[in-house]
Amino acid sequence: MKNMLKRNYKVLVLLLLLAFASCSFTTKTFSDPDKDKLLIQVITFVLQQGHFDPIAMDDRFSEELFSDYIEGLDPAKRYFYESDYKDFEKFRTSIDDQLKVSDITFFNITHERLMQRIAEAKEVYKEVLSKPFDYSKDEIFDTDTDKTEFVKNKKEMKERWRQQLKFSALSYYDDIYTEEKQKKEKDASYTMKTETQIEQEARDATLKSIEVYFNDNLEDLKREDWFAMYVDAIVGEFDPHTYYLAPKSKEDFDERMQGKIEGIGAQLQKRMDNIKIIGLISGGPAWRSKELDVEDIILKVKQEDEEYPVDIVGMRINDAIKYIKGPKDTKVTLTIKKLDGTIKDVTLVRDVIELGETYAKASVVKKDGKKFGIIDLPSFYVDFEDYKKINAAADVKREIENLKAEGIEGLILDLRDNGGGSLPTVVDMAGLFIKDGPIVQVRSTGEPKEVLKDRDKSITWDGPLVILVNELSASASEIMAAAMQDYKRAIIIGSKQTYGKGTVQNVLNLNNLVRNNASGDLGALALTTQKYYRISGGSVQLEGVKSDVKVPDKFSFIEVGEKDKSNALPWDEIDAADYTTWDNYFDYEQTISKSNERMSKNPQLKLIEENAKWVKSKIDETVFPLSYAKYKETLALRDDESKRFDAMTNYQTNLTFESPAYEKELFNNDTTNLKEKRDRWHVSLSQDVYVEEALNVLEDLKTSFNIKKIAKVKE
Incomplete structure (x- = not known):
């Protein structure tokens, strides 16, 4: 797998270089003013020739780029006027034509206007913050910028800034006022600041904060920084990961x-x-x-x-x-x-x-006199310079061996919040749990699929296996979960589906594609070059991996996955690979059925689901009061509403967690607070309802294994 990826990357670079060989700009020396045009030439060519699913750079592309770029420049609509937007709209369907001839007129016009409006905004916010805010006035502020139009004149612009700055100052006002009250409660002789003083301090704090933003950040941005944002907007139209x-x-x-x-x-x-x-x-x-x-x-x-x-x-x-x-x-x-x-x-x-703290770690779990193991894997990490030196598969194998020495009867692999990483480690890691066979299928545009296989016939763990996932389990995590699910090797417990990222990216150093470049560093492009598929044929793109046992969590009703991206690549499928499901005595169907029944009656999960729905309702609220009294009422109401979910944090299982023997020995010469970190982790695990159910599933798998094996022997 590693060699395959390296080969594909080298082939891609070679093809691009050969294609560039006939382009006049590869041998030309450019002055700085031409660097931007050179960069446009390079990235547009690479996108069309190297992207897995290149989109047509036509009028539709131009319109979408126009909207996304303007929104990115001024998301709160506090710089541009309606007249500016109308000026920009002249280019709505012609940006693609400009890019094809390396014309950057659209960028130049928007950049110059933005610099003008930012300078004007500095005068506006200073004027607004020079006068007191009236927190007794009954007014509201809507944070949903999608419902906000560009202002028509300076009066409307000033009012927009006034509302935004008052909303920002309101939190400072509350902080200062609350601190003053606490001081008074501790010391009755303390003289509280007046409301006028508090209001002044809140405005001063708001002014200081926004001046840091303008003076230390916006003014530090050079034209090349803004142009980089434009380039990023262009490439981002192709998919969320380019x-x-x-x-x-x-x-x-x-x-x-x-x-x-x-x-x-x-x-x-x-x-x-x-x-x-x-x-x-x-x-x-x-x-x-x-x-x-x-x-x-x-x-x-x-x-x-x-x-x-x-x-x-x-x-x-x-x-x-x-x-x-x-x-x-x-x-x-x-x-x-x-x-x-x-x-x-x-x-x-x-x-x-x-970085060692981001590596795999393991714990022994004791439940009703039995021992089980859990391995937490934050990512599929690897040392790209030396695969044998550091890789997640080798570390997980070592942790399994350590847990086996402890006498565990089942294993949990925790891939929650694991955003992925190295594909070679997935193939090697999946091979720890099966004899041999395909793990994932990879396809490049115009190329036949390549089936990546585990060829090592040894099995590190052949016992009951549960994999925990959630909506943030992505990419390599999804490959691992999908392979184990297709082989019927593990039961997947988690969210309705995982993240849904079924694409592979390569990072191309753009300087390697241009000969005799005197224009300066062009940077790099993370480019989607491949798509991967389950061995059963379907992609995990958009759809992710569907859990065998679906449980609610805090992300159940909010937009966090690939399916929520406006320009994500589509789902598709290819032919299945040649594989045989795991030959064992585990009764997966009955175990899954029993787990679903338990979960449907679990009061902690019902509370988690109610909380997730409540959180979604609060996210959807975008209108906030600007009067202090109503602001405090809103905060108090939310606090009261949230109290019914306090029981979630008080949940406690009857499970006991401890480090494997080898790790306990490390505690004797601990210079990195390892014991403290593990103790904190163990406390967290002991309050985890998902881990608790994973242990129940492991017990059911073990029981079903014994029953079916006995029945087989009697036959």
Whole structure:
């Protein structure tokens, strides 16, 4: 598999180079003004020749790019006027024609106008924040920008800024007012600040925050940064996983693929105007806090030596990370908006995150005198330079051997929140549970399918197996779950379906495609080049893997999967591979039926489902009061409503978790707080209803195995 992927990548680069050989620009020396045009030439050619399913760059493409790009430039509609939009609309159906001749007129016009409007906006927000806000006035603010039109004049623009800034200042006002009340409650002699003073401080904090955004971020952006956003918008039209890496972004990408990460241990992504948490690194400060979750939005960031936080809404992801990251042992306070709309401050102590903490870890589970094992796999990681040095398959195999030495009777492989990783490790890992055979099918455009097989006839674990998944289990996780499901080798417990990412990407260094390039670093392009399919023939694209035992979770009713992307590649299927289901005595159908019956009666899962529906209803709420009294009423109402879900966090199983013997020995010379990290993990597992049910399923599989084996012997 590894060699196949390398070969495909090299073939792709070679074909592109050969195609470029006849292009005049490959031998021409370009001056800086031509760099943008060169980049357009390169990326448009690569997209058409190298993408798995290239789309026609026609008028329809132009219209979609136009809408997405303008929305990306001004998502809150606080810069452009209706007249600007009408000026831009002249290009709605002609951007494709410009790209074909490397014309960047559309970018130039929108960029120049944006720079003008940003400069004007600085004067507007200063004027708005120079006057007090009236928090007794009964008015509302709608955060749904899809329902918002571009303003017609300066008066309307000022009013839009006033509402947005008042909404932002309102949270500062509440923080200061609440802190003053707490001081008064602790010390009756304390003289509280007046409402006028509090209102002034809230405006000052809002002004400082927005000036940091404008002065330290927007003004730091050079024309080439804005052009990189334009290029990313172009390539992003092809599918959600094709994206442009500007030179600096490529450096950051390379750094993330190796060494250490210093900060809070959270993976972030910008979605529209928001910075969202899309993953927590096990053992990191964010994970240890138990206060942060995937899909949380980070609104503000406050350093320990700063009086007020910085608002990062609307900020570029790289700029936001600058505030969130920091030296080891320093404190940072994040203002978080939870899925249900509640807002809370979380203070974390930054740390050095060793990549080893993102690797597989195992625990022995004791239930009713029996021992089982659970392996948590955050990703399908690999050392791309030396596969034998570090890869998830080898680590999982080692953990299985350690668990077998403990005498386990069943195994859980936890792939929840596992976003994928290296395909070669999937093939090797799946091979740990079957004798041999196909694992996944891969297809490139215009090429015959390639069936990737496990050729190692040895089996590391032949006992009962359960795989846990959720909506965030993606890519390589889906290959693993799908293969085990098709072989009837494991029972999949989790969400209605997994993420639904059935595509493979290669990162192309664009500089390798242009000879004698004197224009400067062109960056790189992450390009969707292949699609993978289950051995049964169907793709996991869009549809994901359907769980055998479907259970609700907090993501059940919100949009987090591939199916919710507007430009995702379609689902399709190819011929099935030649494979034989697992030859065993396990009664999968009866076990699944019993599990579904248990889950339908489980009060904890019913509560989780009710909470998921409530969270969705809060996400759909976009209208907020701007009067302080009603703002507090809204917060109090949400707090009261959320109290009925407190029991979710108090859930406790009768399971006992402990580290394998080899790991206990490491505790004796522990210099990385390994025991503390494992203890926290074990506490979390002991409160996990999904793990509890996985153990029940393992017991049922074991029982069905014994019954069927005895019946077979009697025959």
